[in-house]
Amino acid sequence: MREFIITRATESDIKEIVLIDRDCLDGFWSETSYLGELENDNSEFLVISAGGEVLGFACVWFYCQEGHLIVFAIKPEYQGQGLGSALLWQILHRAHHYGVEWVVLEVRVSNTRAIKLYEKFGFAAIGTRKEYYADNGEDALVLWCKGVHTAAFKDKLVKQRQEIADRLQGRGWLWLERLKQLQHS
Numbered sequence: 001m002r003e004f005i006i007t008r009a010t011e012s013d014i015k016e017i018v019l020i021d022r023d024c025l026d027g028f029w030s031e032t033s034y035l036g037e038l039e040n041d042n043s044e045f046l047v048i049s050a051g052g053e054v055l056g057f058a059c060v061w062f063y064c065q066e067g068h069l070i071v072f073a074i075k076p077e078y079q080g081q082g083l084g085s086a087l088l089w090q091i092l093h094r095a096h097h098y099g100v101e102w103v104v105l106e107v108r109v110s111n112t113r114a115i116k117l118y119e120k121f122g123f124a125a126i127g128t129r130k131e132y133y134a135d136n137g138e139d140a141l142v143l144w145c146k147g148v149h150t151a152a153f154k155d156k157l158v159k160q161r162q163e164i165a166d167r168l169q170g171r172g173w174l175w176l177e178r179l180k181q182l183q184h185s
């Protein structure tokens with residue numbers, strides 16, 4: 001069984017994060033941008049890692065009642081095992097903890113894999129942004145997940161966590177929890 005944890009990103013993670021960004025997000029952000037996120041008080045910048053290897057990362061900005069998921073990726077060789085679900089779960093858990101009412105994000109209309117994952121967590125489309133992506137002029141679908149601050153949402157999260165952890169265990173992954181840094185309560 002391989003253990004993994006989800007923690008806040010630190011400077012020592014950035015080089016690996018930039019490589020994953022290049023592979024998964026076509027170089028969405030530079031090393032300087034990621035380093036800047038470490039200093040951004042409105043940003044929750046998380047990494048999922050195992051034995052010191054960064055498996056993926058996510059960055060969400062919190063403003064007023066809103067969380068905005070800006071970047072989210074799992075290293076290609078680790079995709080499809082449930083690790084993205086664990087990280088998205090943690091993002092939504094942090095959003096509930098911060099008391100925001102909804103989480104919003106943009107995703108390429110062609111990115112059916114990510115869209116399916118978001119829908120599983122209750123995200124729904126609220127519109128499109130035309131030619132949002134500069135590289136190929138692709139439209140972005142705007143998805144949001146509402147009611148994040150409610151007790152019902154928290155109950156749903158608790159159930160989902162067990163399902164995700166069980167599935168991961170079936171793939172040989174053990175989700176270590178109760179880190180001081182990211183209490184689940």
Ligand SMILES: CC(C)(COP(=O)(O)OP(=O)(O)OC[C@H]1O[C@@H](n2cnc3c(N)ncnc32)[C@H](O)[C@@H]1OP(=O)(O)O)[C@@H](O)C(=O)NCCC(=O)NCCS
Pocket residue numbers: 024025072073074075078079080081082083084085086106107108111112113114116117120
């Ligand atoms: C999107 C991403 C983060 C998901 O991470 P992941 O670890 O593969 O996700 P999971 O293994 O938890 O899969 C969760 C769900 O995603 C969908 N999914 C995963 N692999 C899929 C595939 N090959 N085809 C279609 N759907 C797939 C499914 O809905 C799956 O749930 P299921 O297996 O119960 O059907 C990852 O694919 C990635 O980094 N992609 C490139 C970067 C990216 O697109 N980021 C999002 C930008 S908005």
